[in-house]
Amino acid sequence: MSARKAETVEAGRAATGRDLLDAYARMLTIREFEQSIHRLFLRGEVHGTTHLSAGQEAVPVGVCMALEPSDYVSGTYRGHGHALAKGTDPEALAAEMLGRASGVCGGRAGSMNVVDLEHGLVGCFGIVGGSIAAATGAALSAKRQGRVSVAFFGDGAVNQAYFHECLNFAKVMDLPAIFVCENNFYGEFTPMRSVTAGGEIAARAGAYGIPFAVVDGNDIWAVRDAATEAVDRARSGSGPTLLECQTYRHFGHSKSDPAKYRPADEVESWVARDPLTIARERLLADGTSEDEIAAVEAQTRERLAEAVDAARAAPFPDPDAERAAGYSA
């Protein structure tokens, strides 16, 4: 039995071709999800605002490849990918965006505040840096439970007090936390370097004695490897790690933002490094057949389309049944 267990662990570490094909499918699910939400927003079915993560899929999927289902993740208002990567059901997430009763939070959360405790998603936080705080706290529990806790946050969050207070706190408490900065080079509409003293993010962790790495966030292999090392460190009691995953969002900051502030050649060069393209080419190079990939793509698109259709057919929550319940008993 123990030999079999060791074998499983080894397989998990090496990540088989099948795992990578699954990870590719999950990235594609997120891409298709974001494009569906974009269309539904334009049709007036998704309300308020929404922050799409298309282009950044390799970061949450790569990190979650290194996690156990019972580990904790805290995400941001650009959090659809965080939820889907950690295991949230696409239909329940789509229904949440649509404000339906079958949403993962019954339509109470919407796009920016999704919680899915069953899948270890402590929450997605509408305030920049909030995920860092939540993940630091979850790491206090995780330390007792033999789990780890991940914070996803953007480059804008590294100038929040949360970032500095929580990195210091996590280090002095030796917490099993992994701080994953999705550096997409723009805080809302403002270039990261123009508002980030020193211009470097990862190096800031060095000041706290926290191991750090700059990672190609569009390469799921690189993300997975860096995350695996950080998770091993956390689980073995050696404290937190900061990963700066450099990536790029294909859409603007939010639905009101056409992102005209980004130079065309910069956008082009990043789109050419689309994480899905990189992963697809790597799968082919590593021996997965075109047919196999195409079959997975077709199945993923079909399942996502079905999930969105089912979500759109679900009823809205009944306000009369929603009264009360301001407190947990």
Place this chain on the structure above:
Amino acid sequence: MSSELEFRDAIREALAEELERDPTVVFFGEDVAAPGGVFAVTGGLQERFGPERVFDTPISELALAGAAFGAAATGLRPVIEIMFGDFMGLPMDSLVNQAAKLWYVSKEQGSAPLVVRSAVGAGGRFGAMHSQIHGTWFQGIPGLKVVAPSSPADAKGLLKAAIRDENPVIFMEHKRLYSVKGPAPETEIVPLGKAAIVRVGGDLTIVSVAKGVRDALQAADTLAGDGLETEIVDVRSLRPLDVQTVMESVEKTNRVLAVEEGPRTGGWASGLLGIVAEEALHDLDDAWTVTTDDVPVPYSPSLEDALLPAAETIVESVRSRLGTGVETSA
């Protein structure tokens, strides 16, 4: 009975008993563990329960509250100390946007059972940034509970109830009460959101919390000499606010005075009178507040004493408002 309990000991006993009772309870804050707290409230807890459950933290209020939220959402029952209530502006995001909203926004997937203890209130010559009471900063936030005990027995019973509560609780300990002694509690816990009638009378209802209740009790003795019998309601929690008990008292007395250590605009006292007026105008002959002026708490003893409600202020206000007492009776 000789079982007199000091307020600060009541707090420590509540923490110790809940740490003993429930292994998921943890307690952390600035200088709370090895040093035992700046008001000497929490000494000995780390020795007894170990550094994994009772520990000192950096001076990082955002991290403290964030850690409490994240831990509470994932299986622990953290009690944190934000040393002075004035510091509560810093951790507000985790408490207001994260802890308070988890239960409702997640559609009841889970809640954040945490307690934030702070020393509050003026009268100690601590100046403008160490003397405020933050109850009203948090009173308007659905999902939070806001508690302020007035006696050692309530301090113990309410804190134990707060730690057992499934929701985030803001727990305020008035600095001028830490050395007050009183009877030990008769019950294991004191339920949150339930007011206490601490003196019975038929002429006037005075509503307050924390130190204001003690001031009102003192004032009531003097007013009794004027022939005015005062009923005193200690609301104990600002949220949930037990308006029902206040209204039952007002139905009897037809007059209500709310005493608040804090400015009138945006205060809980004026908010309470608004609700009473809305629900029970027919019972009211008079309703007013005793509060502070709209200024920060000053340092100089003469200025600070003049600002704060006290027994004498309450007596004067009642006499002048109702035309009773030695100065005003014809």
